[in-house]
Amino acid sequence: xxxxxxxxxxxxxxxxxxxxxxxxxxxxxxxxxxxxxxxxxxxxxxxxxxxxxxxxxxxxxxxxxxxxxxxxxxxxxxxxxxxxxxxxxxxxxxxxxxxxxxxxxxxxxxxxxxxxxxxxxxxxxxxxxxxxxxxxxxxxxxxxxxxxxxxxxxxxxxxxxxxxxxxxxxxxxxxxxxxxxxxxxxxxxxxxxxxxxxxxxxxxxxxxxxxxxxxxxxxxxxxxxxxxxxxxxxxxxxxxxxxxxxxxxxxxxxxxxxxxxxxxxxxxxxxxxxxxxxxxxxxxxxxxxxxxxxxxxxxxxxxxxxxxxxxxxxxxxxxxxxxxxxxxxxxxxxxxxxxxxxxxxxxxxxxxxxxxxxxxxxxxxxxxxxxxxxxxxxxxxxxxxxxxxxxxxxxxxxxxxxxxxxxxxxxxxxxxxxxxxxxxxxxxxxxxxxxxxxxxxxxxxxxxxxxxxxxxxxxxxxxxxxxxxxxxxxxxxxxxxxxxxxxxxxxxxxxxxxxxxxxxxxxxxxxxxxxxxxxxxxxxxxxxxxxxxxxxxxxxxxxxxx
Amino acid sequence: xxxxxxxxxxxxxxxxxxxxxxxxxxxxxxxxxxxxxxxxxxxxxxxxxxxxxxxxxxxxxxxxxxxxxxxxxxxxxxxxxxxxxxxxxxxxxxxxxxxxxxxxxxxxxxxxxx
Amino acid sequence: xxxxxxxxxxxxxxxxxxxxxxxxxxxxxxxxxxxxxxxxxxxxxxxxxxxxxxxxxxxxxxxxxxxxxxxxxxxxxxxxxxxxxxxxxxxxxxxxxxxxxxxxxxxxxxxxxxxxxxxxxxxxxxxxxxxxxxxxxxxxxxxxxxxxxxxxxxxxxx
Numbered sequence: 001x002x003x004x005x006x007x008x009x010x011x012x013x014x015x016x017x018x019x020x021x022x023x024x025x026x027x028x029x030x031x032x033x034x035x036x037x038x039x040x041x042x043x044x045x046x047x048x049x050x051x052x053x054x055x056x057x058x059x060x061x062x063x064x065x066x067x068x069x070x071x072x073x074x075x076x077x078x079x080x081x082x083x084x085x086x087x088x089x090x091x092x093x094x095x096x097x098x099x100x101x102x103x104x105x106x107x108x109x110x111x112x113x114x115x116x117x118x119x120x121x122x123x124x125x126x127x128x129x130x131x132x133x134x135x136x137x138x139x140x141x142x143x144x145x146x147x148x149x150x151x152x153x154x155x156x157x158x159x160x161x162x163x164x165x166x167x168x169x170x171x172x173x174x175x176x177x178x179x180x181x182x183x184x185x186x187x188x189x190x191x192x193x194x195x196x197x198x199x200x201x202x203x204x205x206x207x208x209x210x211x212x213x214x215x216x217x218x219x220x221x222x223x224x225x226x227x228x229x230x231x232x233x234x235x236x237x238x239x240x241x242x243x244x245x246x247x248x249x250x251x252x253x254x255x256x257x258x259x260x261x262x263x264x265x266x267x268x269x270x271x272x273x274x275x276x277x278x279x280x281x282x283x284x285x286x287x288x289x290x291x292x293x294x295x296x297x298x299x300x301x302x303x304x305x306x307x308x309x310x311x312x313x314x315x316x317x318x319x320x321x322x323x324x325x326x327x328x329x330x331x332x333x334x335x336x337x338x339x340x341x342x343x344x345x346x347x348x349x350x351x352x353x354x355x356x357x358x359x360x361x362x363x364x365x366x367x368x369x370x371x372x373x374x375x376x377x378x379x380x381x382x383x384x385x386x387x388x389x390x391x392x393x394x395x396x397x398x399x400x401x402x403x404x405x406x407x408x409x410x411x412x413x414x415x416x417x418x419x420x421x422x423x424x425x426x427x428x429x430x431x432x433x434x435x436x437x438x439x440x441x442x443x444x445x446x447x448x449x450x451x452x453x454x455x456x457x458x459x460x461x462x463x464x465x466x467x468x469x470x471x472x473x474x475x476x477x478x479x480x481x482x483x484x485x486x487x488x489x490x491x492x493x494x495x496x497x498x499x500x501x502x503x504x505x506x507x508x509x510x511x512x513x514x515x516x517x518x519x520x521x522x523x524x525x526x527x528x529x530x531x532x533x534x535x536x537x538x539x540x541x542x543x544x545x546x
Numbered sequence: 547x548x549x550x551x552x553x554x555x556x557x558x559x560x561x562x563x564x565x566x567x568x569x570x571x572x573x574x575x576x577x578x579x580x581x582x583x584x585x586x587x588x589x590x591x592x593x594x595x596x597x598x599x600x601x602x603x604x605x606x607x608x609x610x611x612x613x614x615x616x617x618x619x620x621x622x623x624x625x626x627x628x629x630x631x632x633x634x635x636x637x638x639x640x641x642x643x644x645x646x647x648x649x650x651x652x653x654x655x656x657x658x659x660x
Numbered sequence: 661x662x663x664x665x666x667x668x669x670x671x672x673x674x675x676x677x678x679x680x681x682x683x684x685x686x687x688x689x690x691x692x693x694x695x696x697x698x699x700x701x702x703x704x705x706x707x708x709x710x711x712x713x714x715x716x717x718x719x720x721x722x723x724x725x726x727x728x729x730x731x732x733x734x735x736x737x738x739x740x741x742x743x744x745x746x747x748x749x750x751x752x753x754x755x756x757x758x759x760x761x762x763x764x765x766x767x768x769x770x771x772x773x774x775x776x777x778x779x780x781x782x783x784x785x786x787x788x789x790x791x792x793x794x795x796x797x798x799x800x801x802x803x804x805x806x807x808x809x810x811x812x813x814x815x816x817x818x
Contacts, residue, residue: 250741253765254695257676260768264674264689274768281767558705560714607756608723608749608803612711613704620714620721627702627714627721639705 022060026053085112092119098500100407101127102416131410134403138412141396141544148393151386158379165375169368176361183358186351193344200337207330214326218319225312228305235302242295249287256281397506397540401517404503414519414538415501422501422521422534425454429523429531432463439465448542450511451480454523456532457496459487470539471511480510491520495533499524506540515540549600552630554623555581555591557640561628563621564589566597568633580642583633590642598623603630672770677795678745679764681728681736684795686769686788691800693746693757695765699724701744712761717746724759730783730803731796739763749803758803771797 033046088110095104101123108119259277263270407415421442428434439452443465450471453464461483468474479485486492494502501521509516516539523532552563553572564581571582572594581589606617609629615637618630631637675686676695696717701724703713710729715722724744728735744759769790776786776797785799 247741250697254697254743257695257765257768261676261689261692261694264768278768560702560704604721605756608725608758609704609707609711609714612723612725613707615706620723622716622719622721625716627716629704629714637706 018060019057019064022053022057026050026057029053085115089115096123096126098407098498099405100415100500101130102407102409103500127406127408127410130403130406130408131412133399134406134408134410134412137396137399137403138544141393141400144389144393144396145544148386148389151382151389155379155382155386158375158382162372162375162379165368165372169365169372172361172365172368176358176365179354179358179361183351183354186347186354190344190347190351193340193347197337197340197344200333200340204330204333204337207326207333211323211326211330214319214323218316218323221312221316221319225309225316228309228312231305232302232309235298235305238298239295239302242291242298246288246291246295249284249291252284253281253288256284393544397544400544401503401506404519407501414503415521418519418521418534418536419501421536422523425532425534426523426525435463436465439463442536443467443470448539448545449536450509450516450539451476451535451537453480453483453535454532455483455486455492455535457530459483459492461486462532466511470542471509472513473511477510491518491535492533495520495522496530499528499530509537509539511537512539549602550630551597551599552601552603552621553581553597554595554628555579555589556593556595557589557591561595561623561626562589562591562640563598563601563603563623563628563630564633564636565618565630575642583636585634586644587633587636588642588644589631589636589640591640595623672772674768674770675797676745677766677769677790678727678743678760678762679736679739679766680731680762680796681733683728683731683733684766684790684793685727685731685733685762685798686771686790686795687745687747687760687798688800689768691748691755693748696744696746696759697741699744699759701759701761715744715759717757717759720757722746722757722759724761725803727760727762727798730760731798733796736763747800749800751801755800771795 029046029050033043033050036043036046088107092104092107092111095101095107105120105123108116108123111119256277256279259280260274263274263277266273404414407413407419410416421438424438425435428438435454439454443449443452444467446467448470449467451464451466454462456462464476464480464483466474466476491502491504494504499522501519504518504520506515506517508514516537518535518537520533520535522530523534525531551566553566553569554561554563556562564583568584569581570584571580573580573582575590577592579591579594581591581594583589601621601623603619603621606613606619606629609620610617616632616635617637618632621628621630629637631640674689676689676692678685678687694717699715699717699722701713701715704711707713710725712724712726715724727733727745739762741764743762743765745762745765746757746759748755749758750756771788771790775788777788778786779797781799781802783799783802784796785802786797788795788797
């Protein structure tokens with residue numbers, strides 16, 4: 001095939017440049033001639049030059065024109081060829097636009113070999129890429145599903161974790177409140193024990209003073225007892241004197257009586273002596289009575305002394321007992337002070353420890369709150385992640401659907417498979433039972449199709465089959481069963497318009513209520529006329545899990 | 547009664563006298579003495595003071611009335627009053643039965659009752 | 661002028677008032693020889709309670725009797741100064757000197773003979789009232805042992 005290539009263009013350009021150069025030379029000669037003429041010098045060199053230049057120019061132009069005519073003819077041939085190639089290329093690109101790589105490869109046979117090879121390579125590359133995309137989209141969908149599951153589990157786990165953190169936070173706050181209360185109680189206890197300690201100190205001082213006082217009292221009692229002993233000793237001496245006086249009085253009494261006896265024995269001569277004797281007896285009696293009085297007084301006095309001595313002894317004993325008790329009390333107070341000191345120290349330590357615990361609990365609570373916030377943020381992030389996973393899932397599905405928009409020579413290509421089944425349906429046209437049987441077979445083999453149906457070119461439903469495990473029901477809704485309004489369905493109109501297999505966007509299934517899409521393929525006779533449409537409703541969830 | 551010659555002995559914390567004429571023998575008996583009399587009875591003594599002469603003895607009087615024992619009389623030796631026993635009827639607590647001939651009796655001898 | 665009436669002078673007897681146990685007794689003063697304190701008495705074994713023992717006075721043996729037991733008086737508190745009243749007991753002119761242990765010797769008193777209410781032939785001759793106190797009148801003649809003849813040389817009967 002003639003081609004208009006770059007060298008031709010370069011030749012034309014070179015011819016223009018050459019002509020220009022020659023013309024320029026001629027003009028230069030002309031100018032020189034004129035200049036020489038003006039100078040009045042010889043002009044015949046310049047004229048010769050001009051003639052030669054003009055001849056050369058004429059020759060060049062003649063040669064260029066001949067070449068130009070030849071080139072123009074070749075250009076016309078090339079244009080005609082190009083128009084043919086463009087038509088073929090448009091056809092190929094049209095198929096390619098429709099994503100039908102199989103048809104586009106078939107159309108590419110009309111292209112020049114190089115172009116055909118190039119397109120075939122490109123188509124193969126696109127095929128491979130599309131298949132890779134399909135495969136990757138399946139993996140992406142699967143991964144997105146896994147991610148979604150993981151995200152859901154993580155979200156669930158983080159929610160539980162957040163709930164646990166809330167519980168722990170509440171428990172820690174309760175612990176913190178308890179610790180604060182303990183700290184307060186310990187503080188109060190510390191104050192009480194400090195006051196007890198101070199009271200103990202005061203008590204100890206008071207006891208010491210009391211002990212000193214009792215010892216002083218004891219000394220004084222001892223002094224009193226000593227003086228009482230002295231008085232008792234003096235009293236004994238007085239008693240001895242009284243006894244002596246009593247003895248003397250008694251002797252005098254007896255003497256007087258004896259004198260009276262002698263006087264009586266003396267008869268009248270002893271009468272005066274008996275009087276004297278009587279006086280002496282009375283004197284003795286008075287002495288005795290005085291002694292008795294003194295003795296009574298002394299008895300009272302000694303009684304008092306004895307009572308005083310007894311009282312002082314008892315007082316001394318009591319003072320000793322009080323002193324002992326005071327010393328015991330002082331010892332007990334010392335022990336109490338020591339115990340109070342220990343208690344105060346322990347209380348202070350408890351107070352400090354609980355305050356530290358309180359601070360630590362507050363820090364823990366703060367940390368838990370931060371953890372809770374982090375967990376909550378993580379839960380929110382996981383929700384977002386889950387949302388992102390959903391988006392990824394949707395993206396994966398979208399990519400899959402995009403990948404499925406290509407008609408590839410691959411068993412994973414829905415368009416290829418549906419087109420193949422459409423061919424099978426065509427062979428069974430005229431027998432709706434056979435078509436229906438084929439539809440059940442197709443549904444049974446797939447595991448992801450909800451519904452399969454065949455409509456003729458006039459929009460009449462020829463056959464319909466339902467896949468209960470995927471559809472979730474075995475009841476075909478009335479509109480679907482009767483096939484009303486099928487000609488208005490976008491998949492029908494798309495197929496009838498494009499004449500090729502189409503895939504609808506995702507919609508909600510009337511059967512399962514889940515997302516699904518329809519793959520519809522034309523049923524063509526040999527001449528290429530569309531005689532019907534095969535429709536397959538595919539459940540997205542089941543399809544992405546295969 | 548005129549002064550008599552008496553053998554004085556101690557027994558039971560008191561001082562006793564017996565007419566020396568009635569005394570036949572004085573012998574040791576354990577830690578005390580046996581005074582053998584002329585009559586039926588012997589006397590036992592804690593101690594024998596000795597024989598004193600010319601001791602005025604007065605009648606027993608109320609002592610006989612309230613003692614219940616026959617008494618030969620009362621006397622004084624030194625400043626100590628004593629009862630002079632009747633050798634024929636010495637007081638029971640002074641008596642020593644003739645059957646108890648052992649001279650080596652130990653321990654306190656107690657008055658025996660006839 | 662009216663003559664001062666002459667009242668008959670009642671005969672009185674002088675007695676020594678003593679305390680014997682819880683009773684008051686009077687001893688006829690003429691029969692009382694001496695009052696002695698703290699006379700050592702040697703008890704005689706086997707005697708009745710009335711005979712406290714033997715003592716010595718003036719070189720003579722002296723039986724000492726418990727007057728309270730003799731008259732049957734209830735025993736009193738232990739006397740602070742035990743006294744012995746040396747008295748002539750027995751028949752008049754032929755008695756013996758005995759010691760009467762008493763709790764106390766109070767005074768010499770006089771009692772009318774008619775004031776004594778006879779009580780019998782025992783040692784308690786009778787009873788009388790001295791002031792408002794009843795007293796027992798002791799008959800020392802009823803006391804004493806068998807008559808022993810001459811008295812001790814240191815005394816004479818009253």
